[in-house]
Amino acid sequence: DTAVSQTPKYLVTQMGNDKSIKCEQNLGHDTMYWYKQDSKKFLKIMFSYNNKELIINETVPNRFSPKSPDKAHLNLHINSLELGDSAVYFCASSQMVGETQYFGPGTRLLVL
Amino acid sequence: AQTVTQSQPEMSVQEAETVTLSCTYDTSESDYYLFWYKQPPSRQMILVIRQEAYKQQNATENRFSVNFQKAAKSFSLKISDSQLGDAAMYFCAYRSAITGANSKLTFGKGITLSVRP
Numbered sequence: 001d002t003a004v005s006q007t008p009k010y011l012v013t014q015m016g017n018d019k020s021i022k023c024e025q026n027l028g029h030d031t032m033y034w035y036k037q038d039s040k041k042f043l044k045i046m047f048s049y050n051n052k053e054l055i056i057n058e059t060v061p062n063r064f065s066p067k068s069p070d071k072a073h074l075n076l077h078i079n080s081l082e083l084g085d086s087a088v089y090f091c092a093s094s095q096m097v098g099e100t101q102y103f104g105p106g107t108r109l110l111v112l
Numbered sequence: 113a114q115t116v117t118q119s120q121p122e123m124s125v126q127e128a129e130t131v132t133l134s135c136t137y138d139t140s141e142s143d144y145y146l147f148w149y150k151q152p153p154s155r156q157m158i159l160v161i162r163q164e165a166y167k168q169q170n171a172t173e174n175r176f177s178v179n180f181q182k183a184a185k186s187f188s189l190k191i192s193d194s195q196l197g198d199a200a201m202y203f204c205a206y207r208s209a210i211t212g213a214n215s216k217l218t219f220g221k222g223i224t225l226s227v228r229p
Contacts, residue, residue, distance in 0.1 A: 031215060041151075041201060045216040056213050088155060096211050099145040099164070103157035 003027050004104035006091050012110045013081055021076045021107045023091030031055075031096045032074035034066060037088040037106070049074055050096050081111045114139045114206050118220035125194045126228050132179075133189045133223050135204030143209035146180065146187045147217070152200040160202070163187065165209070191225075199227045 004025045013019055025032065033056070034046040048056035049068040063079045074091060091104040115138045125131035137146070148160040163171045163180050170178050175192045191198055203222045208214035 033216065035217075041222050043203065043217075043219040043222075045218075048213075048216060050212070050215075056216055058216075090157060092157075092217075094215070096215065099207055099209070100147070100159060100162060101207075101217055102159070103149075106155045106157075108155075 004091055004093055004102050006089075006104040006107050008107060009105060010108050010110075012112065014112055015081055015083060017081050018077070018079045019081060019109070020078070021089055021091075021109075023074045023076070023104055025072055025091075025093040025102075025104075027093055027102060029093040029095050029102075030071050031094050032068065032071070033092040033094075033101065034074065034076050035090040035092060035103075037090060039087070043090070047074075047076075078109075081109075083111050085109060086111045114141070114144075114208070114218050116204050116206050116218050116220040118204055118223050120223050121221070122224045122226070124226045124228060125191070125198075127194055127196060129194055130190060130192045131194055131225065133191070133202050133204075133225065135187045135189070135220055137185050137187065137204070137206050139185070139206065139208075141208055141210070145207045145209065146178075147205040147207070148176070148178070148187075148189045149203045149205060149219075150198075150200045151203065151222070152197075157203075161189065194227050196227050196229060199225060201225070 031050045033048045047066040092101040094101040146163045204220040205217040
């Protein structure tokens, strides 16, 4: 059974398009995260939701909008994609009071 | 703000030998968690080991162990009996024990480990 899943795994799109990445976890966790891994492999937090409430919103362009319909899902919508958005996006989940975060397989986004 | 430093970008080890990956961090907090994650070419982020700052005993997981030096703010990972499957990028990460907005992981830049057969 997949613990944290993301769709799609690969996404190739043109500049200016709008795209979404979906994340689901079946671990019963109450907190979910989005991280971005850039071309130099550096990982940085973007957003976090706890029980559908936004608790972390790092310095991310407002073209990025997370949405959490329920505590098992956290989606990432990106408007007006730019070349610099090309990266691997990881979803992760944990219990709020638990310290260990479990990661999804990542979504490689390539903006042409 | 907390920072995590992995100063060695690459390391190499002979199969069956032991290797130590270094990590230092900076924080003003007294309670926190430290992690090592492995990222193989498949890009999956795999938890290797974790350490609670309030525990003096170093964590171990099979061939993986840490040397946690709280006063020195050092958290190194030792891999014993290295195997070809250990070849990957390894990330050191910090998480505050304070929940909420501090629950994010702060990562180091990672180190690429290669294993020679």
